[in-house]
Amino acid sequence: MVEEDGPAGSPAWMATFADLMSLLMCFFVLLLSFAEMDVEKFKQIAGSMKMAFGVQNEFELEDIPKGTSVVATEFSPGQTSDTPIETIQQITDQTTDPSLRVGDGELDDAEAEELLQEKITALLAETEADAEKLKDMLEDETQTGKVDVESDGRTITVRIREQGSFPSGSATLNTDFVPVMARIRDALVEIPGTISIEGHTDSTPLRGGRYESNWGLSSSRALSVTHELLREGLLKDDRMMVVGFADTRPFTFNDTVEGRASNRRVEIVIRQGIDDAENTELDNIREINPDALDILGIE
Template identity: 30%
Template sequence: MARKRKEESSPGAPLWLVTYGDMVTLVLTFFVLLFSFSSIDVQKFEMMIMSFQGALGFMPGGKAIQQDAAVFGGQPASQAGESRRVTPNIQQVAQNLRNYLRSEGLDKQVVVRIDQRGVTVSLSDQFLFDSGKAELKPEGMRVLFKIAEFIKDSVPAVAVEGHTDSVPLRGGIYRDNWGLSSARAAAVASYLQYRANFDPRKLQAVGYGPNRPLVPNDTPEHMALNRRVDLVFLSQHPKQ
């Protein structure tokens, strides 16, 4: 009996210690929550909150969260660093261009694509220029004029980029493919300004030579794809 009374009188954990342990656990949980908020994607969190509110029936009227129109490298365009954002308006311009090129039978020579930088219009050199030259052909001028009509009032700026294949130049007025690609880009930009009435403040021109191929320069067909002039729709005016 004495032993039983001794066990019953053994002190247990004080009640205040239990309360203190619960409080510490709650504080720890609170700081973990704050840490998770510090690295959360704000846009996705806002969309989650709006969706939750809408499910409960009290979505505020007139308020909406618009998702990015393109995803670059597996992330929204707003998180893509210097990547260009593809707005719905530019997407519509790209679709209109595709429809026009298809109707004119030019969808093989002029390709409209959406990539990590935004919307790019690639024009084959086969109908823009003669081999080794940077003077625009009449058929190339016609297509450039039509493209300018589509984009000059719809995009903030356009980068004109000249590209060649990897075959070294043999003779002619240009020392190498750098010079040829730069001259072709400048010729296209000049035409857009002076003949198609494109705002020159929206234009920039650069030549890349053979250094940014679409495909390896291993066949004549691939080389033809790499010889091109790209019109890249930019999201903002070129820096002055």
């Protein structure tokens, strides 16, 4: 019996299989074409596979190995620049004061002028506050017209009028005025500064009496006030200075009775000036503004 051979050629399913393989190959080729190669991950995977399979290559080292990071790869170093500062700062070489900037730099004209104005304002405010304190402590005397208190720059003047203080042509204080001098003395203890006791008269010449001229009368009255202020030892001698001006510095005109009465006076002049703590700034103030000390009333 003779067996019959099957149909010639590949089976029918091979055509379908070949089509399927072609489609799969095209699919993976498309996937590969759309994919992005991550070089870092590829190197990590390749390195892991080398270690897993024992494959190690040796390369000759030419450069120092450099590490990479997200900051290094994603950010570039920026350029530094100076930041302008618009604030005014004082300069000092004392490191104990936190409110001042330590250094030896120089201020520009605008900064120096502003610092100068602040300094002048602060000093004038101190003197004005002391003058107001004197007015409060001598309120009764100022209201009755026996004493006047005024300030100008860094100078405070307590003006004692002749009315009630001295008899006409005499340098002896009235006993009724001694308590007033005691209150003035207590007030001056709390006010800093040098004290100049200055006697003044009107322009009427003296005829007879104890004093030959207005110079002697003005000086003696200033000295009497000084002796009264130095009682009790509350005020120091080195703060005092006695001056007699006679009629050379009138307060007003001498052509009326009221004017001459105003000119007969003793003035207690308190000059505060600049204390030792501020002497280091004196030269700088003169360089910035030569007229600044005139504004403050400082000689």
